Amino acid sequence: MECREFEHLISEYLDGALSAEHAEAFVAHLSSCADCRALLDDVQAALELCRSVGEVEPAPDLDERLRRVLRGAAMSCRAFGELISSYFDGVLTADEYHLFEAHARACARCRRDLEGIAAVTRLLNEVDPVALPEGLNERLLQAVRSAHRDASRSWLRRLRRRWAAWRLGWGAPLRSPLLPRWAMAMVLCAATFGLLVVNLSGGGGRVPVRPAIARLFERAAEMRVEGERVVEHLGQWRAQVSTLLRAFRSDRERSGEALEKERSSP
Amino acid sequence: MGAKAALVSHDAQLVRRCLAGEEAAWEEIVRQYSRRIYNLAYRFTGNRAAAEDLTQEVFLRLYRALGQYDPREGDLANWLMRVARNVIIDDYRRRARTPTEEGEDLADHEYHLRADERGDPHALVERRELGELIHAALAKLSPELRTCVILRDLEGLSYQEIAELLRIPEGTVKSRINRGRLELARLLRRMRVI
Numbered sequence: 222m223e224c225r226e227f228e229h230l231i232s233e234y235l236d237g238a239l240s241a242e243h244a245e246a247f248v249a250h251l252s253s254c255a256d257c258r259a260l261l262d263d264v265q266a267a268l269e270l271c272r273s274v275g276e277v278e279p280a281p282d283l284d285e286r287l288r289r290v291l292r293g294a295a296m297s298c299r300a301f302g303e304l305i306s307s308y309f310d311g312v313l314t315a316d317e318y319h320l321f322e323a324h325a326r327a328c329a330r331c332r333r334d335l336e337g338i339a340a341v342t343r344l345l346n347e348v349d350p351v352a353l354p355e356g357l358n359e360r361l362l363q364a365v366r367s368a369h370r371d372a373s374r375s376w377l378r379r380l381r382r383r384w385a386a387w388r389l390g391w392g393a394p395l396r397s398p399l400l401p402r403w404a405m406a407m408v409l410c411a412a413t414f415g416l417l418v419v420n421l422s423g424g425g426g427r428v429p430v431r432p433a434i435a436r437l438f439e440r441a442a443e444m445r446v447e448g449e450r451v452v453e454h455l456g457q458w459r460a461q462v463s464t465l466l467r468a469f470r471s472d473r474e475r476s477g478e479a480l481e482k483e484r485s486s487p
Numbered sequence: 488m489g490a491k492a493a494l495v496s497h498d499a500q501l502v503r504r505c506l507a508g509e510e511a512a513w514e515e516i517v518r519q520y521s522r523r524i525y526n527l528a529y530r531f532t533g534n535r536a537a538a539e540d541l542t543q544e545v546f547l548r549l550y551r552a553l554g555q556y557d558p559r560e561g562d563l564a565n566w567l568m569r570v571a572r573n574v575i576i577d578d579y580r581r582r583a584r585t586p587t588e589e590g591e592d593l594a595d596h597e598y599h600l601r602a603d604e605r606g607d608p609h610a611l612v613e614r615r616e617l618g619e620l621i622h623a624a625l626a627k628l629s630p631e632l633r634t635c636v637i638l639r640d641l642e643g644l645s646y647q648e649i650a651e652l653l654r655i656p657e658g659t660v661k662s663r664i665n666r667g668r669l670e671l672a673r674l675l676r677r678m679r680v681i
Contacts, residue, residue, distance in 0.1 A: 228665075228669065229662075229665060230665075231665060231668065231669065232661065232664045232665035232668055233661060233665070235668075236639075236646075238646065238661075260669075260672070263672040263673070263675075263676055263681055264668050264669060264671075264672040266672070266675075266681040267668065267671050267672040267675045267681055268640050268668060268671075270617070270621055270675065270680065270681065271621055271625075271636075271640050271641060271671070272640060272641070274614075274617065274618045274621050274622075275618075276522065276526045277525075277526055277529050277618070279521065279522060279525040279526075279538075279539070279542075280535075280539065283521055283525060283539060283542065284517050284518060284521050286539075286543070287517045287521055287542065287543060287546050288510075288513065288514060288517055290543050290546060290547060291513050291517070291546060291547075291550055292510070294547055294550045294551070295508060327543075327547060
């Protein structure tokens with residue numbers, strides 16, 4: 222046996238895995254070659270040392286940490302995802318909270334999600350409110366004032382609005398899907414006629430009809446006033462919105478032009 | 488009931504309790520195996536923090552895979568350690584492909600004596616230094632050789648078990664163990680440890 226082959230077989234010799242034939246040749250070489258003897262001694266000594274080193278001492282809280290990890294594994298990733306918002310809002314129950322924390326420790330993917338959301342929330346909180354465009358407050362006031370003026374100017378428009386309000390208000394039930402105006406006119410005529418009859422023939426009759434009708438009329442008048450007020454408000458509001466929109470558009474155009482100019486300038 | 492049968496039924500029961508979500512059963516598994524798994528992880532990583540992360544990883548894998556344990560295929564300890572070795576070796580291979588820092592905190596550890604000398608602080612220091620030297624020498628082996636030497640000489644696996652675990656032919660295992668041991672002996676001689 223040559224030294225090269227001897228070297229190849231050292232491990233199998235030490236592990237008792239050599240065939241009888243190989244083992245015999247191995248031992249024969251061993252007794253004849255001092256270098257190979259020294260090599261075998263070294264390998265044996267190295268392995269003995271390795272085996273003697275024994276165990277290292279884990280951190281004292283390793284077991285506790287492992288238990289926490291396992292508790293965390295008991296919560297599903299899905300359940301974890303559903304609790305993230307409540308976690309940030311601080312509204313988890315104590316049990317939920319511990320499971321949640323344990324799962325975050327146990328599951329790298331969920332931990333990344335959680336950290337991502339925390340980072341985004343932090344960023345959002347850091348963003349300063351956008352400054353108002355210059356002169357916006359004045360323009361708003363101006364818009365409100367002019368809307369008010371417009372609303373009180375045209376009497377025709379007011380009349381039309383009142384009519385619309387009336388139709389929306391207590392006139393609404395009188396509207397018929399067919400020929401709405403005619404139907405309403407007929408109903409009104411019939412009502413007026415009825416009232417006239419009641420008024421003429423009344424005068425302390427046995428049935429107290431008149432006070433009831435008077436109350437009805439009073440109520441109708443109140444409702445009409447209310448309707449008018451609502452319509453007027455609506456009109457003012459619409460005018461304000463359109464003025465604001467105009468102001469906003471012209472602002473945008475102006476800033477667009479400024480940008481354009483900036484880009485085109487060298 | 489024989490001792491072996493008693494062990495099998497104890498294992499089966501422990502697993503059943505774990506699967507039922509009983510915390511005390513998991514605590515028993517942690518208590519029994521954390522040290523062994525941590526040490527295995529430490530031998531492969533040579534790094535305290537990495538060994539701890541890896542131990543956690545192993546327990547998570549065990550948690551998910553425990554339902555697959557079949558008491559008829561062998562006792563729980565073997566099955567657990569097989570899972571642990573798979574996780575640790577997979578991790579080791581991944582890191583071997585993307586090498587980063589390695590073995591930087593070997594000095595932090597307290598090495599325990601297998602048998603005697605516990606009371607002697609001088610011997611303890613010496614032993615600790617020796618442990619560091621040996622881990623440093625192991626860390627210098629190439630990943631393939633180191634894996635085989637650790638599994639054979641520190642974990643006591645057979646050639647066949649290593650071949651199955653690493654999914655390589657037994658002949659390759661033999662030659663890697665042999666080369667690894669020779670290399671280790673040379674390193675330790677150069678470091679004047681032997």
